[in-house]
Amino acid sequence: xxxxxxxxxxxxxxxxxxxxxxxxxxxxxxxxxxxxxxxxxxxxxxxxxxxxxxxxxxxxxxxxxxxxxxxxxxxxxxxxxxxxxxxxxxxxxxxxxxxxxxxxxxxxxxxxxxxxxxxxxxxxxxxxxxxxxxxxxxx
Numbered sequence: 001x002x003x004x005x006x007x008x009x010x011x012x013x014x015x016x017x018x019x020x021x022x023x024x025x026x027x028x029x030x031x032x033x034x035x036x037x038x039x040x041x042x043x044x045x046x047x048x049x050x051x052x053x054x055x056x057x058x059x060x061x062x063x064x065x066x067x068x069x070x071x072x073x074x075x076x077x078x079x080x081x082x083x084x085x086x087x088x089x090x091x092x093x094x095x096x097x098x099x100x101x102x103x104x105x106x107x108x109x110x111x112x113x114x115x116x117x118x119x120x121x122x123x124x125x126x127x128x129x130x131x132x133x134x135x136x137x138x139x
Contacts, residue, residue, distance in 0.1 A: 001067045004074035005086045012083060051091060054108045056098030069093040088116065 013032065020028025058066065070090040077084040091112060098104025 001071045004071040004078070007078045008074050008084065008086055011081075047087065050108065050112075051087070051094065055091065055094045055105060055112075056101070056103050058094075058097065062097050062101070066090065066093045066097055069096075 016032050017028060020032055022028070067090075070086065070093050073089050073093075074084060074086050077089075095104050095109050
């Protein structure tokens with residue numbers, strides 16, 4: 001699982017670092033590291049608690065299946081240059097196991113699904129607004 005995450009996330013981090021070169025290597029690298037640390041401090045605990053306690057209860061074998069499935073899918077996606085979210089893949093695997101065992105917490109599934117469905121259009125709208133704002137400042 002760790003290998004799969006690193007294989008999938010490294011190109012994303014490199015892309016951010018390439019963009020950060022505009023402000024210089026030291027500032028860019030420091031900024032990326034700081035942003036990742038702040039994101040981890042602010043969000044990692046809630047994500048970890050949701051995935052470990054609020055989706056489904058697993059025994060050791062089920063946990064192995066969830067991790068193996070996630071690793072296989074993320075490695076396959078990386079092989080074809082598909083930037084998937086390891087967390088999304090893992091969450092889907094957890095719900096799949098919960099669906100088969102009848103222990104999935106569907107209220108949590110709906111909450112997560114709504115967040116996933118709204119993320120792309122909201123990010124697109126904000127990106128468009130930011131681009132329009134920067135264009136008007138640059139003109």
